[in-house]
Amino acid sequence: MKRLLIMAFTLIMAVSVIFGGCDRKGEESKDAPEVTDEQNTGTSAVTEEKPPADPFGKYSPSVKVKWAKQANPATDFPEGDSYENSVWTRSLLEDMGIELELDWQVVDKQYETKMNLAIASNQLPDIMSLTDYTQFNRLAGADRIVDLTELYEDYASPLLKQYLMEDGGLSKSWATIGGKLMGLPRNGVNFQTTRKIFIRRDWFEESGMDKPETMEDVFDIARAFKNKDPERRYGLTLAKKILDDGLCDMRGVCNAVGAYPRAWIEDSSGNLVYGSVQPEMKKAIGIYADLHEEGLIDPEFAVKEAAQVAKQLTSGQIGISIGSFFLPGWPLSALYKSEGIEWDIYPLLPMSDYKGELKLLTNTPKGDMHVVRKGFKHPEVLLKIMNYEILKVSDPDNAEQEKFQSDENYNYAVTAPLYPIYGPLNKNFKTNVSVTKAIDNNDTSYIVTPQEKVQHGRVKAYFDAVNSGQTPKPNEWKAYKLFYGPDSSFGIQNYYFDNDMYITSKLVGFETPEMSRKKLTLETLEDTAVVAMITGSKPLDYFDEYVQEWRDLGGELIEYEVNEWWNSKK
Amino acid sequence: MNLSRIKKTNWSYYIMLLPAFLLVLVYHYGPIGGLALAFQKYNFAESIFNQEWVGLENFRYIFGYPGFTRALWNTLFIAIMKLTAHFIVPITVSILLNEVRKVYLKRYIQTLIYLPHFMSWVIISSIFIDILSPSEGIVNKFLGLAGIEPVYFLGEPKVFPFTVVATDIWKEFGFRTIVYFAALSSIDPNLYEAAEIDGAKRMKKIRHITIPGIMPIIVLLGTLSLGRILNAGFEQIFNMYNPLVYSTGDILDTLTYRIGIVNNEYDIATAIGLFRSIVSLLLVSTSYYMASKLANYRIF
Numbered sequence: 001m002k003r004l005l006i007m008a009f010t011l012i013m014a015v016s017v018i019f020g021g022c023d024r025k026g027e028e029s030k031d032a033p034e035v036t037d038e039q040n041t042g043t044s045a046v047t048e049e050k051p052p053a054d055p056f057g058k059y060s061p062s063v064k065v066k067w068a069k070q071a072n073p074a075t076d077f078p079e080g081d082s083y084e085n086s087v088w089t090r091s092l093l094e095d096m097g098i099e100l101e102l103d104w105q106v107v108d109k110q111y112e113t114k115m116n117l118a119i120a121s122n123q124l125p126d127i128m129s130l131t132d133y134t135q136f137n138r139l140a141g142a143d144r145i146v147d148l149t150e151l152y153e154d155y156a157s158p159l160l161k162q163y164l165m166e167d168g169g170l171s172k173s174w175a176t177i178g179g180k181l182m183g184l185p186r187n188g189v190n191f192q193t194t195r196k197i198f199i200r201r202d203w204f205e206e207s208g209m210d211k212p213e214t215m216e217d218v219f220d221i222a223r224a225f226k227n228k229d230p231e232r233r234y235g236l237t238l239a240k241k242i243l244d245d246g247l248c249d250m251r252g253v254c255n256a257v258g259a260y261p262r263a264w265i266e267d268s269s270g271n272l273v274y275g276s277v278q279p280e281m282k283k284a285i286g287i288y289a290d291l292h293e294e295g296l297i298d299p300e301f302a303v304k305e306a307a308q309v310a311k312q313l314t315s316g317q318i319g320i321s322i323g324s325f326f327l328p329g330w331p332l333s334a335l336y337k338s339e340g341i342e343w344d345i346y347p348l349l350p351m352s353d354y355k356g357e358l359k360l361l362t363n364t365p366k367g368d369m370h371v372v373r374k375g376f377k378h379p380e381v382l383l384k385i386m387n388y389e390i391l392k393v394s395d396p397d398n399a400e401q402e403k404f405q406s407d408e409n410y411n412y413a414v415t416a417p418l419y420p421i422y423g424p425l426n427k428n429f430k431t432n433v434s435v436t437k438a439i440d441n442n443d444t445s446y447i448v449t450p451q452e453k454v455q456h457g458r459v460k461a462y463f464d465a466v467n468s469g470q471t472p473k474p475n476e477w478k479a480y481k482l483f484y485g486p487d488s489s490f491g492i493q494n495y496y497f498d499n500d501m502y503i504t505s506k507l508v509g510f511e512t513p514e515m516s517r518k519k520l521t522l523e524t525l526e527d528t529a530v531v532a533m534i535t536g537s538k539p540l541d542y543f544d545e546y547v548q549e550w551r552d553l554g555g556e557l558i559e560y561e562v563n564e565w566w567n568s569k570k
Numbered sequence: 571m572n573l574s575r576i577k578k579t580n581w582s583y584y585i586m587l588l589p590a591f592l593l594v595l596v597y598h599y600g601p602i603g604g605l606a607l608a609f610q611k612y613n614f615a616e617s618i619f620n621q622e623w624v625g626l627e628n629f630r631y632i633f634g635y636p637g638f639t640r641a642l643w644n645t646l647f648i649a650i651m652k653l654t655a656h657f658i659v660p661i662t663v664s665i666l667l668n669e670v671r672k673v674y675l676k677r678y679i680q681t682l683i684y685l686p687h688f689m690s691w692v693i694i695s696s697i698f699i700d701i702l703s704p705s706e707g708i709v710n711k712f713l714g715l716a717g718i719e720p721v722y723f724l725g726e727p728k729v730f731p732f733t734v735v736a737t738d739i740w741k742e743f744g745f746r747t748i749v750y751f752a753a754l755s756s757i758d759p760n761l762y763e764a765a766e767i768d769g770a771k772r773m774k775k776i777r778h779i780t781i782p783g784i785m786p787i788i789v790l791l792g793t794l795s796l797g798r799i800l801n802a803g804f805e806q807i808f809n810m811y812n813p814l815v816y817s818t819g820d821i822l823d824t825l826t827y828r829i830g831i832v833n834n835e836y837d838i839a840t841a842i843g844l845f846r847s848i849v850s851l852l853l854v855s856t857s858y859y860m861a862s863k864l865a866n867y868r869i870f
Contacts, residue, residue, distance in 0.1 A: 300703055525636075531813040
């Protein structure tokens with residue numbers, strides 16, 4: 001017994017040491033800010049002697065800046081590099097005298113949580129990128145971040161100002177509180193997240209069907225795919241995050257009947273209404289309920305993450321997905337690489353009985369914002385870093401594309417301290433136009449921006465390989481699918497854009513009191529109700545009951561508050 | 571004088587105890603001060619020493635919070651099932667294993683059954699999502715051979731709590747047998763020999779020697795486990811639930827997580843946490859009192 005007890009004790013000790021160890025990093029970083037502040041005080045005298053603001057001025061001696069990074073798990077680094085030591089950190093130190101010190105990094109989704117904890121425990125890095133308006137409004141309201149109004153005028157490079165103002169000052173207005181610019185926002189609305197239809201070409205040709213003209217045609221094609229191998233295949237993709245998953249959600253079909261889930265849209269009387277509780281939504285749910293009953297969607301969709309659905313696409317279980325622009329990059333390029341499977345991209349189609357205008361819902365701008373901690377001695381560093389990043393990535397004259405944006409093997413841009421980097425608004429759309437023209441006319445004078453150069457090179461390599469009977473590389477195929485011609489991802493975006501087919505939530509960057517308390521409960525209710533109706537565990541008529549419940553739980557009050565705000569803005 | 575004698579003879583043991591003691595102090599006693607948040611309206615711009623006091627407002631809020639009652643019942647239902655099963659299964663298994671004659675077989679089984687304990691729920695849940703799938707999962711394939719319709723273990727609200735309990739038992743029962751083994755090996759072998767001479771068969775020996783022998787441990791662990799009555803296992807459910815089963819799978823921990831970590835309402839989340847602790851404290855005290863009254867057993 002003694003031995004067993006000792007063993008158990010040792011185990012417990014071992015386990016507690018392991019867990020204890022996890023916190024060490026956190027403790028170390030607690031002491032760190034003081035050190036930096038001391039050093040900053042040392043150098044601050046130097047900056048005060050230097051009155052004229054220079055957007056690209058080099059600090060001497062160098063300035064230490066603590067930052068935090070939302071790490072992308074898919075990012076590969078060249079041998080020996082990391083977020084702490086990358087082409088960006090080395091060049092910024094050498095060219096600008098800015099010494100970046102990584103305070104912490106966490107993977108994708110956990111970034112928001114970690115940032116919330118950093119805010120709550122008052123351990124902010126010197127410069128940071130926020131991911132939502134709640135954080136931004138709280139920090140600004142608590143006077144914890146620096147007012148950038150004057151610094152922006154003095155230090156922003158002409159190119160930065162030009163790019164930021166390309167949307168007519170819309171995104172700048174989202175970052176302005178009480179007349180003060182409190183952060184550098186991501187510019188413009190992210191149009192490219194609107195949905196398109198991706199259909200697997202070999203199965204489509206095998207089925208001998210005509211090109212789809214309505215959403216029903218797409219479902220017919222899905223049916224044909226399924227019937228080829230009913231045991232193994234499904235018709236369409238769908239995942240756990242039914243309303244907001246760029247790979248495979250129901251947003252496309254919702255838009256096809258005029259429903260705009262999770263968005264505040266103006267109704268005919270000029271009031272804002274919540275898209276998820278409108279009658280059109282019932283139609284969209286009904287369509288999916290029928291598809292589910294017929295067996296065209298995976299009955300287990302409610303437990304599947306996007307990554308698992310991606311596997312269904314690459315393993316030949318599903319041949320149609322209604323998703324965002326990025327599908328050729330992930331996961332379809334993997335299938336192209338392994339089996340050479342081609343996909344066709346179609347613009348979203350309306351249901352045949354839908355009489356309204358077809359509009360595509362963009363993602364609601366979430367509040368990506370670069371800010372500076374109040375109390376940091378060199379707040380202009382934020383603007384200088386962004387100036388530098390723009391210079392190296394987006395400036396047609398100075399960009400060192402292969403070194404800072406991406407080369408064959410690595411994507412350097414995502415490792416930049418401030419990301420995304422500003423560039424021309426909707427640059428991907430323009431790239432589509434110029435690459436297509438350059439290839440069709442065999443004339444490189446259309447190619448101007450750094451991005452165009454890279455993508456043009458890849459698309460050209462794609463055609464060279466095809467013409468000489470070789471297999472193009474996956475990243476060449478990806479560039480071709482994203483950028484070449486009207487049937488590419490961005491070709492279709494341009495089609496949407498030219499025909500004014502976009503719609504965006506009217507409620508951006510603002511949260512009513514009732515909303516911040518109830519949003520979560522209401523969204524949980526939404527998910528539960530929609531999934532229940534699709535899987536048939538609740539009849540479709542439950543929709544009206546769900547809408548009533550939504551109103552009773554606070555939806556009605558939120559609607560009132562939102563419209564009060566909306567009318568005061570008009 | 572007494573004290574100094576203890577110090578002289580036992581100081582090495584106190585030093586060995588120190589790290590554990592410090593850990594408890596820092597991670598268990600330290601945060602108690604934070605409970606003040608449950609009675610405050612948390613404003614993150616202010617320091618934690620300078621918050622507005624609101625009395626029981628947060629508690630009123632959570633009892634009216636949509637989904638709270640549901641989460642409370644789900645928690646009780648799942649936790650009570652888990653407590654019962656975790657009580658019965660390890661005892662049964664360790665008594666049965668104790669009867670296995672071949673020592674090497676016993677050892678192998680022991681090692682095998684407590685291995686799953688060391689795997690994280692993140693991994694185990696994705697394995698279970700695969701093997702419990704109604705269309706491709708191996709479990710439903712077997713049910714199909716027996717002519718039973720496929721069961722959607724993780725998607726059917728009525729079945730979900732039982733799936734949760736069963737998978738949790740599978741993961742943990744082996745590890746929990748360790749303590750019982752320790753107790754079993756402390757039973758004096760002379761008792762068994764004496765019983766044999768008196769003509770006792772296996773069942774008799776189990777009933778009259780083995781079970782009474784480990785009874786103190788059974789009472790001790792049973793009593794202590796009652797404190798976990800409102801703990802249905804966050805890590806497991808968080809990784810296994812989905813919108814289909816919110817109605818029976820959403821527990822206090824997942825609700826607290828969504829309110830506290832996702833929505834940053836630390837005051838509300840603290841209030842729920844404190845509520846749980848108070849209920850647990852009451853239950854532990856009651857059961858301890860009962861144990862000392864009925865079984866004449868005292869821990870302290």
